[in-house]
Amino acid sequence: MTWNKPNKDDRSDNVEKLQDMVQNTIENIERAEESLHFSSSEQREQIEAKNQRREESIQAFRAEIQDEANARENGFRE
Template sequence: MENRHKPNPDDRSDNVEKLQEMIHNTIENIEEAEESMQFTDSSEQRQQIEAKNERRLESINAMRSEVKDEANANNQYE
């Protein structure tokens, strides 16, 4: 009988690159949102964009911390 539930090996070798790409994409989203604020007259929409960008910045900080952790882990195993 085949073992269909065999877990995939934990390959974390490209996590740093994936995280860096996610950071880059999030920064682009922040910039695009700030540009779009120039074209909105609604203070409510501006507040929503600002709140979302604040959450994005928090995510970036968390991802940068994770990049450091991953880089340190990769250096330990090399």
């Protein structure tokens, strides 16, 4: 019987991936805000609620970016 080895935890590009996620989320917020001009009041409420959740996600991404940057600076190794 052969055992599969787990994949190595490669965190080398996590900061960059998280930064891309922040940028994509910001772009989604901007697109959603542009669509507010053409939305009904119900759609407007939904868009605003979703953008609020997106803002919260951005805060979480930024905290994780800081954690990953600190790990990188401290020489994270598996």
